[in-house]
Amino acid sequence: MTLDLFLVQLLNGVSYGLLLFMLAAGLTLIFSMMGVLNFAHTSFYMIGAYVAYQISSWIGFWAALVLAPLAVGLLGAAVEHWGLRRVHKWGHVPELLFTFGLSYIVFELVQVIWGRAPVAYQVPAALDGPVGWLQAAGITFPQYRLFIMGVAVLMLCALWLLLTHTRIGLVIRAALTHPEMVEALGHNVPRVFMLVFGAGCALAGLAGVIGGNAFVTEPGMAGSVGAIVFVVIVFGGLGSLAGAFFASLLLGLVDAFGKTSGTSLAALLSVAGIDVVPGSFGYPVLSMTLSQVAPVLPYLLLVLILIFRPRGLMGTREN
Numbered sequence: 001m002t003l004d005l006f007l008v009q010l011l012n013g014v015s016y017g018l019l020l021f022m023l024a025a026g027l028t029l030i031f032s033m034m035g036v037l038n039f040a041h042t043s044f045y046m047i048g049a050y051v052a053y054q055i056s057s058w059i060g061f062w063a064a065l066v067l068a069p070l071a072v073g074l075l076g077a078a079v080e081h082w083g084l085r086r087v088h089k090w091g092h093v094p095e096l097l098f099t100f101g102l103s104y105i106v107f108e109l110v111q112v113i114w115g116r117a118p119v120a121y122q123v124p125a126a127l128d129g130p131v132g133w134l135q136a137a138g139i140t141f142p143q144y145r146l147f148i149m150g151v152a153v154l155m156l157c158a159l160w161l162l163l164t165h166t167r168i169g170l171v172i173r174a175a176l177t178h179p180e181m182v183e184a185l186g187h188n189v190p191r192v193f194m195l196v197f198g199a200g201c202a203l204a205g206l207a208g209v210i211g212g213n214a215f216v217t218e219p220g221m222a223g224s225v226g227a228i229v230f231v232v233i234v235f236g237g238l239g240s241l242a243g244a245f246f247a248s249l250l251l252g253l254v255d256a257f258g259k260t261s262g263t264s265l266a267a268l269l270s271v272a273g274i275d276v277v278p279g280s281f282g283y284p285v286l287s288m289t290l291s292q293v294a295p296v297l298p299y300l301l302l303v304l305i306l307i308f309r310p311r312g313l314m315g316t317r318e319n
Contacts, residue, residue, distance in 0.1 A: 017252020018152035022207035026200035032239035042222040043106035048208025053121035061124040069206040076201025118218035237312030258294035
């Protein structure tokens with residue numbers, strides 16, 4: 001692999017990983033606050049993409065970048081207030097079933113409103129093209145991918161500042177561990193939960209706004225990223241934003257380099273000192289290249305982390 005190709009794949013992996021983090025951050029925030037694994041989280045990602053497509057067709061992408069996450073956040077707050085809160089008293093299983101059913105409802109509604117075919121959600125013209133200073137160095141990398149990275153980093157900084165340097169963040173962190181004490185101090189804990197759930201959905205909506213036109217906006221987009229997002233939060237550690245960040249970057253790099261690698265599994269084992277003889281048991285599988293098994297690599301990592309470190313990389317909550 002040449003240096004130019006290595007740098008391109010590195011940037012692709014980081015950009016994809018940061019997009020995964022935008023999705024995983026909202027889900028991790030909701031879980032750490034409420035103990036709810038929201039199976040409909042990627043449905044809010046899909047809603048963000050479709051709402052952004054609709055708004056951008058009316059008044060442009062930049063307005064959609066602001067309005068679509070707000071709309072998705074309000075929808076998420078409404079779902080928590082009038083739906084999830086009512087089943088919360090029955091325990092976690094009804095909550096899981098509620099969000100699971102909600103994901104199917106959203107899937108069907110999207111098809112009714114926008115149809116089954118992909119929509120023409122385009123990258124804005126101002127960001128459609130390669131990065132000039134990278135191209136001058138012989139590296140072709142899309143401006144929009146760099147924009148995704150910038151938005152994700154800004155979101156990470158804003159989230160960190162909010163949770164660690166503001167009164168709202170103090171109340172949220174206190175409600176996480178001592179909800180009765182927070183309520184005794186005069187704070188409305190259910191309202192805090194509603195705002196956190198809405199904020200988590202808004203983050204998913206923001207990921208949909210910037211990810212929907214980078215990839216494909218179609219009814220199956222929620223399902224295509226749903227499994228990998230849950231891999232991220234389990235691999236990073238349930239309830240850990242820092243773990244989700246590092247896991248997202250790792251899985252993004254695994255995806256980028258795995259899809260372009262022609263190295264076989266047998267060759268990797270030989271590097272580790274394990275020689276595989278052609279014709280031996282299991283050799284047909286081990287002769288496959290990393291690019292052929294790339295789609296299952298994240299799930300292989302998930303199995304390994306569950307075996308050797310069930311809490312994940314930086315898990316702070318055990319269930």
